[in-house]
Amino acid sequence: MDSKIIIDSTAFYAGLPFRSLDKYYTTPHIADELQRIPFFNNRIETLLNSNRLQIIDPSSISLQSILKNSLNIENKKSLSDADISILALAKDFISEDYSVIVLTDDFAIQNVAKKLGISYKPLIYNGIKYSGQWINYCSGCNSVYQSTDDVCKNCGNPLKRKLQRRHP
Ligand SMILES: [Zn+2]
Numbered sequence: 763m764d765s766k767i768i769i770d771s772t773a774f775y776a777g778l779p780f781r782s783l784d785k786y787y788t789t790p791h792i793a794d795e796l797q798r799i800p801f802f803n804n805r806i807e808t809l810l811n812s813n814r815l816q817i818i819d820p821s822s823i824s825l826q827s828i829l830k831n832s833l834n835i836e837n838k839k840s841l842s843d844a845d846i847s848i849l850a851l852a853k854d855f856i857s858e859d860y861s862v863i864v865l866t867d868d869f870a871i872q873n874v875a876k877k878l879g880i881s882y883k884p885l886i887y888n889g890i891k892y893s894g895q896w897i898n899y900c901s902g903c904n905s906v907y908q909s910t911d912d913v914c915k916n917c918g919n920p921l922k923r924k925l926q927r928r929h930p
Pocket residue numbers: 900901902903904905914915916917918919
């Protein structure tokens with residue numbers, strides 16, 4: 763059986779769904795966020811029209827379950843509602859007996875996925891080249907770190923990663 767491939771915003775920033783013919787799944791949370799950016803708006807529309815992207819709202823049962831479980835694992839600040847929606851969608855697919863892989867470079871998502879036994883894969887190991895510079899930052903105190911650091915030295919939060927575009 764094919765795996766359902768779930769992607770978060772880091773995968774979109776990496777351009778992954780635009781250069782592959784695979785079918786991807788994401789949530790309204792992620793799509794709404796990205797479609798506010800003109801660069802993504804048309805491209806996401808094209809993916810939807812060619813059925814290479816499907817936007818699915820996770821069930822409230824899975825959302826509650828991920829939220830509850832992630833609170834024991836992550837500092838709440840490091841996991842956004844969008845992050846939780848991605849993990850909840852994975853949980854929905856798993857409960858429907860699909861095999862699932864979450865493609866993300868977000869440390870907080872990876873960390874919770876690992877603890878909950880949800881398969882994930884970082885993009886940076888897939889030969890993805892970014893048009894910009896990735897920086898790691900703490901969503902608690904906004905400190906910026908080298909890409910080799912993954913925990914904030916001030917507050918101990920797992921760091922978030924964001925892309926700083928060369929030509930904003
Ligand atoms: Zn911090």
